[in-house]
Structure formats: C-alpha cells, structure tokens
Amino acid sequence: MSRLQVVSGKGGTGKTTVAAALALALATEGRRTLLVEVEGRQGIAQLFETEALPYEERKIAVAPGGGEVHALAIDPELALLDYLQMFYKLGSAGRALKKLGAVDFATTIAPGLRDVLLTGKACEAVRRKDKRGRYAYDYVVMDAPPTGRITRFLNVNDEVAGLARIGPIHNQAQAVMRVLKSSETAVHLVTLLEEMPVQETADGIAELRAANLPVGRVLVNMVRPALLDEAALDLGLRAAPRAALARSLAAAGLGGARGAERLVDPLLDQAAEYAERHALEGAQRAVLADLGLPLHELPLLADGLDLAGLYELAAELRRQGVS
Secondary structure, eight states: OOSEEEEEEOTTSOHHHHHHHHHHHHTOTTOEEEEEEOSSOOHHHHHTTOOOOOSSOEEEEEOTTSOEEEEEEOOHHHHHHHHHHHHHOOTHHHHHHHHHTHHHHHHHHOHHHHHHHHHHHHHHHHHOBOTTSOBSOSEEEEEOOOHHHHHHHHHHHHHHHHHSOSHHHHHHHHHHHHHHTSTTEEEEEEEOSSHHHHHHHHHHHHHHHHTTOOEEEEEEEEEOOOOSOHHHHHTOGGGSOHHHHHHHHHHTTSSHHHHHHHHHHHHHHHHHHHHHHHHHHHHHHHHHHTTOSOEEEEEOOTTOOOHHHHHHHHHHHHHTTOO
C-alpha cells in the first residue's frame, strides 16, 4: 500500500466518511495513521465525535490491534507560517506578518498558494522520520477536495516549480511533486451507484491519468442490500399470478382475503421500482468495472453513521483487503 492515501469524490458521496474508515483500517495491528483534513469543514471531528481539531496532530482513535489514528486539520495561514520558519527562519517576524494580515492577504490573492501549503504539509508528514530514522506515520490519509478539482489541487506544485525556477520555493514544490507522482501516493475516488457520480468518477480518473498522478481504487459507498435475487427478478414480477400473491399474503396474516388483494398492486409497484433501480445500478457497476481499477463496495448502514458504524466500515475495508 502507498504511504499517502488521497481520497476524493463527488460531493455527497461520503468521501470524508470513507477517508476516516480507511485511516482506521490502515491503523490496525499497531500501525500509526495520520488523517488529514484540508477543506476546513471539521468533518473528521464530527465523525469521531470529538471537539473541533486544532492545527496540531492529535490522537483521535485506537484501531483493532492497538494501532492509532491521529488527525490534523490543516490551516493554510498557520501552514504558511510553518513554511516561512522552515525555509526563511522568520520566527517572530512571521508572527508579526500574521498580526498585520499579510498572511491572509497572500493566500487570498494567490489561491494556488493555499493548495501548495496544504499538499506540502501532508507530504511533509509522509516524509517525516523520528530520531531512530523510522517514519513518524505508517500511512497518511488525506480527505481531499472533490473530484472536480482534485487534479488541479494535487498538480499545483508543478505550476509553482515552473514559475519559481530556483530557490527554496522551487525545491519545495519539486519535493512535493516527487511524492505525489510516485508509488508512495495513491488517489482513490469515492462514488455512488448513480449516473452522475459514476460519470464524474470516470472523468476524474481520466484527468488524473493525463496529469500522471497515481490512481488507486474506486470505492463505491452506501450500497443498498439486495432484496431479491436475480432468479426472482427474472420471473417478471408484474406477470406474477395476482390470485396466488393474494393467497400468499393472506396466508401470512396480512389483511385477510380482501385486504390481501388490496396489497397486491402496491407490492408489485414496489417490486417494479426495485427491479428498475437494480438494473440501473448494474449498468453503473459495468461502467466502473470498465475503468480497470480495483473496485470495492461499502454498505449503506441501516442504523445511520455513528462511531460504531465507522468501525464497521473499516472492518469491511479490511475484509476486502484494503489495508
């Protein structure tokens, strides 16, 4: 597995949930994972039912086998101060710039700078080692921007390296791109079995490949359970004998003879709707299969998503070998 796991997806597909579940799955058996948030929504804190995350790495969960999940909500302004201190040793001067509003001004007039700082901080965590020469984290999982801007977000350092041809900015941008375009990184896309998310996933994969960014897996989220098998669907439910259905309903104690007859049409309508949805989902699965990437499905949780549900999704990812 690549050490930097980037998770993107169309809005509404649950990419933050999948990123959190992936971080838990990767942290099993004593491993350490850093879960990074870059959009400032505090989605990670909500999922793990903890207070809002500050700009510091904080342990938020223990995985099966004693592993740890740490989290970091990257603040672009504070990341810029880190950058100024790291490369220019500004120290108190950098803090003075913050008070004057210069940092906020810089990230506002140069939006690309914000993405440089976010990706740079994540890659720094990937490369960081302790005094013994071991990596500080076995894996870094990034809850990244949506599919529509993921390629530009990850590729921004290429543009910066081209503009600043020498000096620390150029060197830092190149170092980041060496991580992002290497086997150390995998970009996963989260989707639903619906036409628009699947199409956006296919488009996003094409853009990532064109930019030579390493595409990882497709993760289908919120998959509804199968209620009828293929044999039942093939029978043609609308052609089923109405009288036989009514007798079966009555025998099950549903409404008596007359009441059972009134239930037949609504039951057949629901069955027809299910068959239509089943066919549409099958067509989207075929589209995803044609993308040529590992494909994994996560269930729609009947009781809704809470912390226990998050661990359940992590266990499902482990069961499917995504860890």
